[in-house]
Amino acid sequence: xxxxxxxxxxxxxxxxxxxxxxxxxxxxxxxxxxxxxxxxxxxxxxxxxxxxxxxxxxxxxxxxxxxxxxxxxxxxxxxxxxxxxxxxxxxxxxxxxxxxxxxxxxxxxxxxxxxxxxxxxxxxxxxxxxxxxxxxxxxxxxxxxxxxxxxxxxxxxxxxxxxxxxxxxxxxxxxxxxxxxxxxxxxxxxxxxxxxxxxxxxxxxxxxxxxxxxxxxxxxxxxxxxxxxxxxxxxxxxxxxxxxxxxxxxxxxxxxxxxxxxxxxxxxxxxxxxxxxxxxxxxxxxxxxxxxxxxxxxxxxxxxxxxxxxxxxxxxxxxxxxxxxxxxxxxxxxxxxx
Numbered sequence: 245x246x247x248x249x250x251x252x253x254x255x256x257x258x259x260x261x262x263x264x265x266x267x268x269x270x271x272x273x274x275x276x277x278x279x280x281x282x283x284x285x286x287x288x289x290x291x292x293x294x295x296x297x298x299x300x301x302x303x304x305x306x307x308x309x310x311x312x313x314x315x316x317x318x319x320x321x322x323x324x325x326x327x328x329x330x331x332x333x334x335x336x337x338x339x340x341x342x343x344x345x346x347x348x349x350x351x352x353x354x355x356x357x358x359x360x361x362x363x364x365x366x367x368x369x370x371x372x373x374x375x376x377x378x379x380x381x382x383x384x385x386x387x388x389x390x391x392x393x394x395x396x397x398x399x400x401x402x403x404x405x406x407x408x409x410x411x412x413x414x415x416x417x418x419x420x421x422x423x424x425x426x427x428x429x430x431x432x433x434x435x436x437x438x439x440x441x442x443x444x445x446x447x448x449x450x451x452x453x454x455x456x457x458x459x460x461x462x463x464x465x466x467x468x469x470x471x472x473x474x475x476x477x478x479x480x481x482x483x484x485x486x487x488x489x490x491x492x493x494x495x496x497x498x499x500x501x502x503x504x505x506x507x508x509x510x511x512x513x514x515x516x517x518x519x520x521x522x523x524x525x526x527x528x529x530x531x532x533x534x535x536x537x538x539x540x541x542x543x544x545x546x547x548x549x550x551x552x553x554x555x556x557x558x559x560x561x562x563x564x565x566x567x568x569x570x571x572x573x574x575x576x577x578x579x580x581x582x
Contacts, residue, residue, distance in 0.1 A: 253304075260289035261296055261304045310334070314342045363392040375401050377423055379408035380415065383447050391454030394463075402459065403466030410448040410474055449481045453562070458551055460484070483561060483572055485554035486515060489522045491561075495570035496526040502560045509538040510553035513545060 253261075263271040263286065275283050314326050330339035370378050370393070378397070382390040382405065394402060452460050467475035488496065500508070500523070512520050512535075524532040564570045 256285055256289045257293075258304050258307065260286055260293055261301060262308055264290060264293060264296065265301050265305060310338075310342055363389050364396075367393050367396045371397060375404045376408055379405045379412060380420075380423060382451065383409050383412055387447075387450035388454050390451045394451055395455045395459045399462055403463045403470065406448050406452070406463045407467060407471060407474060409451065410445050410478060412444060412447070445477055445481060449478060452478070452482060456551070456555060458548070483558060483565075485511060485558050486519055487572070488557075488561070489519055490572060491570065493526050495564075495572075496522065498564060498570055499557070499561055500526060502564070503557055505535065505538065507553040507556050509535060509542060510545060510550055511557050513539060513542075514547065514550035514554065 263274065266274075275286075278286070310330075314330055327339055330342060333339075334342070366389075370381060373381075378393075378401075382393060385393070394405065397405060452463065455463075464475055464479065467478065488499075491499070508523070512523060524535070527535065561570070561572070565572050
C-alpha cells in the first residue's frame with residue numbers, strides 16, 4: 245500500500261517531503277533561490293502534507309541522492325559517462341531511468357566539458373585547431389576564460405579568431421556535434437535540434453574587454469587593416485582608457501575617487517594631452533599638481549606597466565558603469581538630456 249502511494253507522488257509532492265525533511269532553516273535558504281510561483285506551489289504542497297512515513301521519507305531522499313549523483317557525473321564527464329558509472333553502481337535499468345529523467349528537462353549546452361577545463365590546458369588542447377573551430381569554442385565559453393585563451397594564442401591567428409567570432413551567426417547542430425566529437429568523444433549530443441546562436445559583435449567585445457591591453461591593441465590594429473568596418477563596429481561597443489574623455493565631469497570625479505594615485509600617474513604617461521587635461525580639470529589644484537610631480541618624478545616607464553595601469557582604471561570604470569554609478573556615452577548611442 246505504501247509503495248502504491250509513493251509511486252503516485254508528483255514531483256512537487258516529493259519536493260515538499262524533501263523540504264520538510266531538511267528542516268525550516270535549510271528550506272528557507274532554498275526558497276531564496278526559487279521564483280515566487282514556485283514558492284507558492286511548494287508551500288501549498290507542504291501545507292497539504294499529512295504524516296510522512298519514515299519509509300516514504302527515505303525513498304524520497306534516496307531518489308534525490310541518486311539524481312544529484314547522476315547530475316554530478318553528467319557535469320564531470322557527460323551523459324554517456326554518467327550512464328556508464330550509474331550502470332555499475334545501480335544496474336542498467338535504474339541508470340537509464342535516472343539519466344532519462346534528468347535529460348528530459350536538461351538543456352545540454354555545447355562544449356559543457358570544455359567549459360570546465362582549465363584555460364591553460366584548453367589552450368594547449370585547441371591552439372593547433374583551425375581558427376574557425378577555435379572561434380566556435382570561444383563563443384560558447386565564459387568571456388573571462390575566452391579572454392585568457394585568446395590572449396594565449398599566437399598573434400598570427402588572434403585577429404582571425406576574433407573576426408570569426410564577431411561574424412559568427414548561427415551554427416548547425418550537426419557542425420556542433422562534429423566539433424564536440426573531435427574534441428571530447430564522451431560529450432553527449434545536443435538535446436535539441438534547434439539551431440544554436442553564439443558569437444557576434446557582442447560576444448567578441450565581451451572577450452576583448454577582458455583581455456590585457458596589449459592583446460586588445462594587437463587584435464584591433466590587425467582588424468583595422470583587414471576589415472575596417474568590423475573593427476570600427478567593435479570599437480564603438482568597447483571602452484578603452486582614452487575613452488575616459490567621453491565621461492562627464494561628475495563621472496570622472498567618481499572614478500578618480502576609486503583609483504590609486506600611482507596607477508593614475510602611470511596611466512597618464514601613455515596618453516595625449518587632451519586626456520591628461522580632462523583628468524587634471526577634475527582634480528583640485530593641489531591634487532593635480534601632486535599628480536604632475538609624480539609623473540615627472542617616475543621618469544620613463546615600461547609600456548607594459550602603462551597598459552596595466554590603464555587596464556586597472558578601465559576595469560574600475562566598467563564596474564561603476566555596471567553598478568549604475570556612472571554612464572558612459574558610447575559612439576552611436578543616443579545623447580542623454582540632463
